[in-house]
Amino acid sequence: MLCQDCGKRPATLHFTKIVNGEKSEFHFCEACARERGELIPGTANGFSIHSLLSGLLDFDPPGGGAGHVSHPLRCESCGLTYSQFSKVGRFGCSDCYRYFSGKLDGLLKRVHGNTVHVGKVPQRAGRMIRSRREIDRLKRELQERIAREDFESAARIRDRIRELERRLAEG
Amino acid sequence: MEKRRFAREAISEWMRHGGPDSDIVISSRVRLARNLSGHPFPMLATNHQAREVMEKLTGAVRAGKLDEIGKFDIFVLDDLTELEKQVLVEKHLISPALANESRCGALILDRTESVSIMVNEEDHLRIQCLYPGFQVKEAWTKASRIDDKFEEAVDYAFDETRGYLTSCPTNVGTGIRASVMMHLPALVITQQINRIIPAVTQVGLVVRGIYGEGSEALGNLFQVSNQITLGQSEEEILDHLHNVARQMIEHEKAARRRLLAESRLRIQDRVCRSYGILCHAAVIDSKEAAQRLSDVRLGIDLGLIPDVPPAVMNELLVKTQPAFLQQTFNETMTPEQRDVRRAEMIREHFRKFRYGGA
Numbered sequence: 190m191l192c193q194d195c196g197k198r199p200a201t202l203h204f205t206k207i208v209n210g211e212k213s214e215f216h217f218c219e220a221c222a223r224e225r226g227e228l229i230p231g232t233a234n235g236f237s238i239h240s241l242l243s244g245l246l247d248f249d250p251p252g253g254g255a256g257h258v259s260h261p262l263r264c265e266s267c268g269l270t271y272s273q274f275s276k277v278g279r280f281g282c283s284d285c286y287r288y289f290s291g292k293l294d295g296l297l298k299r300v301h302g303n304t305v306h307v308g309k310v311p312q313r314a315g316r317m318i319r320s321r322r323e324i325d326r327l328k329r330e331l332q333e334r335i336a337r338e339d340f341e342s343a344a345r346i347r348d349r350i351r352e353l354e355r356r357l358a359e360g
Numbered sequence: 361m362e363k364r365r366f367a368r369e370a371i372s373e374w375m376r377h378g379g380p381d382s383d384i385v386i387s388s389r390v391r392l393a394r395n396l397s398g399h400p401f402p403m404l405a406t407n408h409q410a411r412e413v414m415e416k417l418t419g420a421v422r423a424g425k426l427d428e429i430g431k432f433d434i435f436v437l438d439d440l441t442e443l444e445k446q447v448l449v450e451k452h453l454i455s456p457a458l459a460n461e462s463r464c465g466a467l468i469l470d471r472t473e474s475v476s477i478m479v480n481e482e483d484h485l486r487i488q489c490l491y492p493g494f495q496v497k498e499a500w501t502k503a504s505r506i507d508d509k510f511e512e513a514v515d516y517a518f519d520e521t522r523g524y525l526t527s528c529p530t531n532v533g534t535g536i537r538a539s540v541m542m543h544l545p546a547l548v549i550t551q552q553i554n555r556i557i558p559a560v561t562q563v564g565l566v567v568r569g570i571y572g573e574g575s576e577a578l579g580n581l582f583q584v585s586n587q588i589t590l591g592q593s594e595e596e597i598l599d600h601l602h603n604v605a606r607q608m609i610e611h612e613k614a615a616r617r618r619l620l621a622e623s624r625l626r627i628q629d630r631v632c633r634s635y636g637i638l639c640h641a642a643v644i645d646s647k648e649a650a651q652r653l654s655d656v657r658l659g660i661d662l663g664l665i666p667d668v669p670p671a672v673m674n675e676l677l678v679k680t681q682p683a684f685l686q687q688t689f690n691e692t693m694t695p696e697q698r699d700v701r702r703a704e705m706i707r708e709h710f711r712k713f714r715y716g717g718a
Contacts, residue, residue: 190554203561214558267400281404283517283525300530303591306523308534311511314518
């Protein structure tokens with residue numbers, strides 16, 4: 190397939206851009222892709238998915254975040270600001286996901302069409318996640334039983350919570 | 361200095377064995393991106409922090425965590441020569457980023473070279489499994505087992521909502537990149553590829569050349585991989601890739617049948633001419649070599665060129681890359697000198713099959 194721009198060199202970059210549900214397709218050779226700075230921000234050693242992504246990151250939905258210029262959004266763990274992140278397209282540490290969470294749903298939706306993970310959960314850490322979820326559920330149930338003055342089963346639930354918390358603390 | 365194991369052979373041991381559909385699918389690959397919790401990602405890590413991550417991960421391997429999987433060697437990038445690093449890149453065992461930009465980078469490589477684990481590339485840990493032929497699910501099963509082994513020893517950066525947290529938001533969630541490398545000469549000859557690539561990109565997959573992002577489809581080799589990593593399970597991602605790749609395989613097979621049925625003489629002429637050129641050329645650039653090797657491989661798969669093993673294409677594609685040529689002939693070369701050495705290397709290689717058989 191030839192580049193849609195110069196029509197001479199083979200196209201090596203193929204991508205589909207979807208903005209507000211409007212889909213456009215692009216097929217460029219590397220040289221033409223570089224020239225199109227306004228479409229694909231280029232980098233010194235060729236463009237990459239990161240530079241493509243930073244184009245997406247700069248795109249802020251209209252009306253969002255106006256008037257918040259004085260306090261730059263920053264990750265308190267590693268110090269990376271959101272604007273630095275949108276320039277390099279990479280996070281500084283895993284806590285960035287928490288500090289930037291307000292802005293991430295939009296971004297992840299554009300990149301993946303989704304915002305929530307549904308795949309593999311780590312084996313060991315996963316057990317803890319499941320235990321924590323179970324404890325939360327039991328605590329809610331405990332409150333309910335107490336409200337209903339069903340103290341006998343409330344005591345059983347309390348013991349179960351203690352047992353789970355003990356096991357969680359032991360890892 | 362004695363050459364390291366990985367530098368001796370151009371094709372990895374795992375590639376010598378064929379796999380399902382290996383007349384079209386060269387290899388299947390699954391890569392998992394993981395990070396350790398409580399450590400900044402490699403981009404922002406201090407040298408000390410990067411070293412800590414490297415020691416934790418290589419320490420887990422030294423402590424025998426991967427013993428059930430295979431026999432692994434650990435290479436610290438700073439201990440390798442530039443040439444060795446380039447050879448690893450040309451064999452697709454490490455990325456150019458690990459070779460050129462990493463701090464405290466390491467490679468954990470199994471002896472058959474079917475598992476290569478990069479430390480401190482863009483993410484702390486990149487587990488890559490390679491299988492010959494069309495075996496993406498097998499590659500995932502193995503990568504996932506290795507993943508579990510590491511998780512016994514280290515705490516991963518994982519979030520209940522976002523999944524595995526990665527340096528780049530394009531990898532977050534499953535952290536999986538699965539890809540299938542296909543040889544599609546008949547789709548290129550019949551120009552059907554021009555319709556297929558846009559169709560594949562529309563269903564959320566990416567098509568690239570063999571040397572990654574932005575590279576041309578050298579030797580009619582195309583790499584198809586998933587783009588989405590969040591909001592779909594690994595199984596869904598693999599099923600999707602599998603189904604699309606399966607359709608591409610069927611199209612390529614149909615195109616090959618049609619070429620044979622409708623223009624047998626023309627295709628025979630084409631592949632045999634290329635074979636002749638490879639056997640006798642005195643100067644050949646890498647682009648022409650890749651195209652001729654693709655023709656010969658097609659000729660082998662169509663039964664038009666007997667007595668040459670199919671692995672010859674991949675082996676020579678790697679052997680005729682700049683770093684590999686340089687280490688074989690033990691001299692630095694200008695691009696022009698390289699074209700001469702490349703032709704020499706290919707002639708020698710084919711001589712084996714023409715006289716006395718392989």
